[in-house]
Amino acid sequence: MTQTLVGLFDSMSDAQRASDRLAQEGIARTDIHVHAQDASRESEVPDDVSGSGGTPTRTVAADTREGAPHEGGIAHFFKRLFGNDDAPEEAGHYRESVRRGHALLSVDVVDESQIDAVRAAMNDAGAMDIEERVTQWKAAGYSGYDSSAPAYTADEIAEDRRTFPVVREDLTIGRREVSTGGVRVYSRVTETPVSESVNLCEEHATIERRSVDRPATEADRQEGAVEIRETAEEPVVAKTARVVEEVVVGKESSQRTETVNDTVRGTQVEVERDAGNAATGGADPVNRKPL
Known part of the structure; x- marks a missing residue:
């Protein structure tokens, strides 16, 4: 059973890029159709988008002649999908998007x-969220698709594409190391008196003469010599080095929590509806505020 997937894109060029990506995914060019309001946009589609003699993506242009509703191929497309009476409200939103200058890409699968591959390829190519766009349109006065309302002009399309960025600053807290001082340790040799x-002990020779009177013996007549050595002690200095203390140098870490107070800037976009003159014949394309 053939299923049709529909994607909404901001411009014809965006839709064409999406169709090129679908072709790379293996989808036949004959199953890919781009619907746009301006027939002149067909010139944006080359005769051979595949670059190899393949069939170009079919572009269906809506009728934008003065006084004629922009139905054309887009109306036939939705009638083919849903019939004449059972088209859901979402179909009208898609037709409204084409009226506002967007491009519709349909793929027959x-x-x-x-x-899943087709849906992913459309999303990656920048397919718009139709519900988000409808919410914006309703905030500017849109109440539903009106087939009698004229298509947007080039100026109106440019005005409708105006964007107001919403800016938000993010506060990022980091850490950096700063020097808070330090300790230097020196080791040097010192001399202390x-x-x-x-x-100390000293030995000295002593001589003592004594008077005697006795007969001499043979031993007394012998020659001899006696040597007495004198000694004295003197101080001997020896030095030994001993380690009596150690100085250990290191670092210890601690943590603290500090609260940083600052301000971040941003922008807010406010939408104010301006009640203009009542118009007949459908929605007034001029009376709207950009979001």
């Missing part, structure tokens, strides 16, 4: 396995 007492 025979293989159901390709539906010291005084110690030590007891």
